[in-house]
Amino acid sequence: xxxxxxxxxxxxxxxxxxxxxxxxxxxxxxxxxxxxxxxxxxxxxxxxxxxxxxxxxxxxxxxxxxxxxxxxxxxxxxxxxxxxxxxxxxxxxxxxxxxxxxxxxxxxxxxxxxxxxxxxxxxxxxxxxxxxxxxxxxxxxxxxxxxxxxxxxxxxxxxxxxxxxxxxxxxxxxxxxxxxxxxxxxxxxxxxxxxxxxxxxxxxxxxxxxxxxxxxxxxxxxxxxxxxxxxxxxxxxxxxxxxxxxxxxxxxxxxxxxxxxxxxxxxxxxxxxxxxxxxxxxxxxxxxxxxxxxxxxxxxxxxxxxxxxxxxxxxxxxxxx
Numbered sequence: 356x357x358x359x360x361x362x363x364x365x366x367x368x369x370x371x372x373x374x375x376x377x378x379x380x381x382x383x384x385x386x387x388x389x390x391x392x393x394x395x396x397x398x399x400x401x402x403x404x405x406x407x408x409x410x411x412x413x414x415x416x417x418x419x420x421x422x423x424x425x426x427x428x429x430x431x432x433x434x435x436x437x438x439x440x441x442x443x444x445x446x447x448x449x450x451x452x453x454x455x456x457x458x459x460x461x462x463x464x465x466x467x468x469x470x471x472x473x474x475x476x477x478x479x480x481x482x483x484x485x486x487x488x489x490x491x492x493x494x495x496x497x498x499x500x501x502x503x504x505x506x507x508x509x510x511x512x513x514x515x516x517x518x519x520x521x522x523x524x525x526x527x528x529x530x531x532x533x534x535x536x537x538x539x540x541x542x543x544x545x546x547x548x549x550x551x552x553x554x555x556x557x558x559x560x561x562x563x564x565x566x567x568x569x570x571x572x573x574x575x576x577x578x579x580x581x582x583x584x585x586x587x588x589x590x591x592x593x594x595x596x597x598x599x600x601x602x603x604x605x606x607x608x609x610x611x612x613x614x615x616x617x618x619x620x621x622x623x624x625x626x627x628x629x630x631x632x633x634x635x636x637x638x639x640x641x642x643x644x645x646x647x648x649x650x651x652x653x654x655x656x657x658x659x660x661x662x663x664x665x666x667x668x669x670x671x672x673x674x675x676x
Contacts, residue, residue: 360557366467371561373430373511373674373675373676374672374674374675375425375430375672375673375675376617376673376674376675377520377548377631377632377671377673378423378671378672379632379636379669379670379671379672380419380421380422380668380669380670380671380674381419381425381664381665381668381669382418382419382420382668383624383659383660383663383665383666383667383668383669391564394536394651396536399471400404404591404651405455408446418447418448418521419436419668420434420435420436420437420448420451420453420564420668421434421624421668421670422435422453422455422457422458422670423458423670423672424452424458424459424461424462424508425459425462426462427511428462428466428510428511428512429462429464429508429509429510429511430457430462430475430508430511430618430672430674431457431461431506431507431508431509431620432506432507432522432597432621432622432670432671432672433454433457433458433461433505433506433522433622434454434505434506434520434521434618434622434623434624434668434670435448435449435450435451435452435453435454435502435503435504435524436453436503436505437450437657438450439499439500439576439577439580440497440499440500440577441500442490442493442500442518443609444484444488444490444502447458449500449501449503450503450504452484452502452533453463453481453501453502453503453504453596453597454504456480456484456502457477457480457481457504457506457596458551459480460476460477460480461473461477461506461508461636461668463476464476464477465607466512467512467513468510469470469497469513470515470517470603470606470608471606472605473508473510473517474517474519474594474596474601474603474606475539475600475601477506477519477596477625478596478599478600480596481502481596481597481598482598482599484489484548484598485502485598485615491598493596494599495599498580498581498583498597499577499580500584501580501598501599502597502598503524503580503583503595503596503597503599504520504595504596504597505519505520505521505595505596505622505623506519506520506522506596507519507522507523507620507621508606508620509524509618509620509674512541513610514610514611514613514676515608515609515610515611516531516608516609516618517606517607517608517609517618518531518606518607518608518609519594519595519596519601519605519606520533520535520593520595520596521533521534521535521538521593521595521621522620522621522622522623523620523621523622523623523628524609524610524618524619524620524621525618525619525621525628525629525630526615526617526618526619527612527615530627530628531609532609532623533607534623535579535593536582536590536591536592536593537575537579537582537591537593538655538656539654540657541572541575541576541579541657542649542654542655542656543576543654544568544571544572544648545566545568545569545571545572545654545655545656546568546649546650546654547567548567548568548571549562549567549568549648549650549658552567552568552578555556559647559648560661561647562648562658563647563658563659563660563661564660564661566648566657566658568648568650568658569656569657569658572601572656579591583595583600584599584600584602586602587608590597592605593605594606611676614662616675616676617630617673617674617676618673618674619671619672619674620671620672620674621669621671621672622667622668622669622670623637623667624665624666624668624669625639625669625671626638626639626642626652626653626655626672627639627641627642627653628671629663631673632671632673635671641663641671643659643665643666647659647665647666655667
């Protein structure tokens with residue numbers, strides 16, 4: 356199959372310096388359970404401005420499953436998928452482990468790799484982890500147990516963005532998404548259940564403490580994993596990085612116009628992207644205040660659990676091209 360390519364006029368390989376303008380990462384868990392790092396740089400004369408590796412802290416309840424990969428040739432935001440199974444790798448969730456493997460692997464991609472080559476290399480990296488740790492057969496039999504992640508990758512050499520899974524990007528005033536087909540269906544069912552309970556007198560606080568809507572769809576959230584990278588998934592198929600071959604037709608490739616000055620890469624913890632981190636965070640804060648259950652304008656398969664700051668981990672990376 357051919358990779359899904361979205362053409363832009365006046366595209367050309369990128370050869371000039373790339374600098375990080377804004378970089379932000381935060382887990383959904385509140386206060387001590389979350390770690391935030393914001394770094395800013397001014398354009399410099401160097402070919403590449405490297406921001407120190409982010410630190411993440413936890414009180415034992417879980418690590419942020421988002422990550423950022425940076426090198427001279429590639430920039431990426433990685434979103435490890437919320438674990439649907441009970442399997443843990445090195446004491447970490449499958450989503451966290453997938454993110455860590457990809458974060459280490461993306462900078463090692465060949466400089467001139469295209470999206471298909473990158474997907475194959477990253478798939479091999481996760482599969483290698485399965486094989487070394489004796490997990491391949493379990494992962495092959497039970498898709499919900501796989502190390503799974505989405506990624507949005509910028510290739511400096513090709514001046515392209517590759518969207519594998521449901522991360523986001525924004526450039527030239529437009530936001531681009533690549534959502535899973537089943538998520539909107541399941542989010543709608545969850546929203547209907549929670550609206551019904553609200554009409555019956557349940558409070559928002561009660562439903563944030565116990566998300567009955569998510570309980571209703573939980574089995575189906577696990578079942579939808581059967582559609583990831585599946586040959587016979589039909590209209591519900593979607594691509595992720597999970598150690599098994601990616602359907603190349605599900606990769607969204609966006610060539611950037613040669614006059615593009617800035618690019619934003621983000622995880623789907625942001626329902627709306629803006630041209631600055633400050634505005635993006637403001638929009639998220641307003642959205643969470645208005646709809647903590649996530650059943651309104653931006654329905655989700657999960658809401659803001661009691662004690663958490665958001666409904667999902669979030670990462671925002673803005674780079675100057």
